[in-house]
Amino acid sequence: MCTQQRKLTIIILVVASIGVVALTPGTFASSGDDTLNEQLSAVLRQHGFTGRVGLSLEQRLGRKIDNQLADLGRLAFHDSLLGLNDDNSCAGCHAAPLGFGDSQSIAIGVENNNIVGPDRIGPRNQRRAPIVLNNVFFPALMWNSRFNSVSGNPFDNSAGFQFPLPEGFSLSALPHLLTAQAFIPTTEKPEMTGFHPSVPGTNDGIRAAVVDRLNANGEYRKLFGQNFPEVKSGAPVIYEMLARAIAEFEFTLVFANAPIDKFARGQKNAMTDDEKRGALIFFGSGNCVSCHAVSGQSNEMFSDFRQHVAGIPQIAPAVGNVTFDGPGANEDFGLEQVTGNPNDRYAFRTSPLRNLALQPTFFHNGCFTRLEDAVRYHLDAIGSAPSYNPVAAGLDADLQGPQGPMAPVLARIAPALATPVTLSSDEFRQLIAFLRTGLLDPKANAHDLRKLIPARVPSGRPVHDFQ
Ligand code: HEC
Ligand code: HEC
Missing domain, CATH: 1.10.760.10 (Cytochrome c-like domain)
Incomplete structure (x- = not known):
């Protein structure tokens, strides 16, 4: 850097810091990007998210x-x-x-x-x-x-x-x-x-x-x-x-080279502002990361690889070659099938969320065909279950028949999912942006x-x- 450039930089820095001093904390939001980047970087650091798992x-x-x-x-x-x-x-x-x-x-x-x-x-x-x-x-x-x-x-x-x-x-x-x-x-x-x-x-x-x-x-x-x-x-x-x-x-x-990974490796412009805000909800107020974990043995895969009862609608096909569980043969007992323990009934593995956008259907039985619908349900399963409709959810005709019982499923719902997560429409849009594109490796x-x-x-x- 030549002397003149350096002088100019110093002047800019001085002006900038005077500017900062002159601002009240309330107007700080105008430097939104930096604040957002700082917040997200801090959260990712706190969870040990490096964006380097794919390289390992x-x-x-x-x-x-x-x-x-x-x-x-x-x-x-x-x-x-x-x-x-x-x-x-x-x-x-x-x-x-x-x-x-x-x-x-x-x-x-x-x-x-x-x-x-x-x-x-x-x-x-x-x-x-x-x-x-x-x-x-x-x-x-x-x-x-x-x-x-x-x-x-x-x-x-x-x-x-x-x-x-x-x-x-x-x-x-x-x-x-x-x-x-x-x-x-x-x-x-x-x-x-x-x-x-x-x-x-x-x-x-x-x-x-x-x-x-x-x-x-x-x-x-x-x-x-x-x-x-x-x-x-x-x-x-x-x-x-x-x-x-x-x-x-x-x-x-x-x-595993999604915008969130690039961001974590220092490329701050790899994510849109919506994706960043969605990530903050995911890691923060939404508490999604408590199950969709990234630390330790999760290997930054957005799952704790444990099973929880998420209260997902029970759909059963008109014609199948696997006998379903329960008295009506229209249920899936999930983890109980493995452990034989009725306390594990209806528990399924937390879905890893990378490259989710490629999936045409969601949850263990594909009971939703649009990500927005799946997430809206997941934010309040107890409130949403009564109005679940397989036709509106876009399911194939042979899956639109009567559902398995929901009362026993909801009675076991994981504590973290029992209280609805309330988001404004902007926040919901941001969360979806994070899930859909923030976690998508463009090569996939x-x-x-x-x-x-x-x-x-x-x-x-x-x-x-x-x-
Ligand atoms: C009839 C459809 C079908 C075929 C054929 C099939 N799979 Fe799968 N695969 C599934 C289903 C369904 C699951 C999840 C089953 C479950 O959890 O009970 C699964 C799970 C998996 C998983 C675990 C994924 C995860 O996220 O845990 C892997 C890996 C896999 N299959 C690989 C294979 C390979 C390799 C073959 C061929 C040798 C194969 N599958 C053939 C349907 C199939
Ligand atoms: C108590 C643990 C828990 C919490 C908290 C949680 N999830 Fe989940 N999530 C699950 C489980 C378990 C599944 C799979 C359920 C099934 O298919 O039966 C799942 C599935 C999903 C799916 C569907 C993925 C797929 O492959 O179909 C999405 C999307 C998702 N979660 C996003 C979120 C978001 C966003 C939040 C925060 C607002 C959140 N989850 C909070 C446990 C949790």
């Missing part, structure tokens, strides 16, 4: 991503060869353009019409498939956290990976929780396996049948051979190799994600029809 992937894995293995996983993820019913792949429920989330309110698995999108039809399962972005950082998976890393860290198997029986702790030697998780969907009858009498009677039997298919396919043998030298020298593909490939693909699906957009759908899969079967 390879360090936490302890190695580089293996892109060749991930690409094999991507192909397998989209191939119905993995489904013994021959009509579904992971991608049938986890659709690339939707952030590998569900096109449906409640997933449709086997006996589908090969369409992935609004026109998918078939018998429904019980819940909505969550998006599979950033799952590498989730210490507990599924709506009831039934797959979890006991250490609280999905990268650390030292205390074991806990699954319901029959798996129990048997998948604990695998390197990451997602590698362990990849052992499960192919064994789920309503999702991929089907109910044909020829289906093997045990999960291990089903997995053996799936790898038999891979071993009988020259192209898969070649691809696994490129990744696992023992296969190249003639050894069979084993299920663990498939699981490693699928998990590696999921490791590449890190989209339908156009780019769609490119991850392979043109063809190694089995040579047709790829699903993605709408």
Whole structure:
């Protein structure tokens, strides 16, 4: 800086500070941006939010991503060869353009019409498939956290990976929780396996049948051979190799560079004023962060990965292939299904909120199709439940039938959600702006994600029809 510039800067600084002194505290709002930035920075610091979790992937894995293995996983993820019913792949429920989330309110698995999108039809399962972005950082998976890393860290198997029986702790030697998780969907009858009498009677039997298919396919043998030298020298593909490939693909699906992350890393103009004000509500008066946590084992994922009763409407499909809970078979008992403890009834995992904007439906059963409606309900579930209307919520015709009972659900609602959060219309708009765009990694957009759908899969079967 030359002397003249420095003199000028000093003059400006002096003028500026005189200006500040001259202002009364009330007029301080005119320097709104700085105040807002200060407030938000302080709140993020207080919660330990760094905006750097996405950058920590390879360090936490302890190695580089293996892109060749991930690409094999991507192909397998989209191939119905993995489904013994021959009509579904992971991608049938986890659709690339939707952030590998569900096109449906409640997933449709086997006996589908090969369409992935609004026109998918078939018998429904019980819940909505969550998006599979950033799952590498989730210490507990599924709506009831039934797959979890006991250490609280999905990268650390030292205390074991806990699954319901029959798996129990048997998948604990695998390197990451997602590698362990990849052992499960192919064994789920309503999702991929089907109910044909020829289906093997045990999960291990089903997995053996799936790898038999891979071993009988020259192209898969070649691809696994490129990744696992023992296969190249003639050894069979084993299920663990498939699981490693699928998990590696999921490791590449890190989209954690949202405006809030950039802001936290110092780029103050990365967020709009509305998003910043919405964030202050989220972390402050709205107390959303008490459940949608970012600190510690939350890995900045906006979930405490615990279950709470949020008082969500109970919807049940007209035609399904999973028996629902309760006397009317129209309820979902959530965490109780895992623990057997009636105190856990209706409790579901706090939804991680990153890239929420990609989802066509919300909550564990997709009972809302517009984010505004979902949040308005969530701000006052007790007050909103009586007027919930599946038609107005935009649900498909087969989900518009009578709902499961709400009184027992609301009787158990989490204390933090029992008192309504009252927001002005401006505040509501700001909160939505934060949720919709403040938490969205711009790279996670339908156009780019769609490119991850392979043109063809190694089995040579047709790829699903993605709408
Ligand atoms: C029939 C639809 C369907 C298919 C097929 C399917 N999933 Fe899912 N997936 C779901 C549903 C529904 C859930 C949530 C279930 C629950 O919580 O009870 C889920 C949950 C997950 C989760 C946990 C996400 C989270 O936020 O905790 C991962 C990871 C996942 N699936 C990966 C896969 C993989 C890999 C495959 C293929 C091998 C697959 N899924 C096949 C429907 C499906
Ligand atoms: C007591 C804990 C708790 C608090 C407080 C809380 N939430 Fe939630 N939130 C949940 C749970 C649990 C779910 C999932 C409920 C379900 O689907 O059954 C959820 C779901 C959501 C969803 C739907 C996400 C999806 O994937 O469908 C949004 C959006 C959301 N919360 C935003 C908020 C906001 C904004 C606040 C603050 C005003 C807030 N939450 C306060 C526990 C909480």
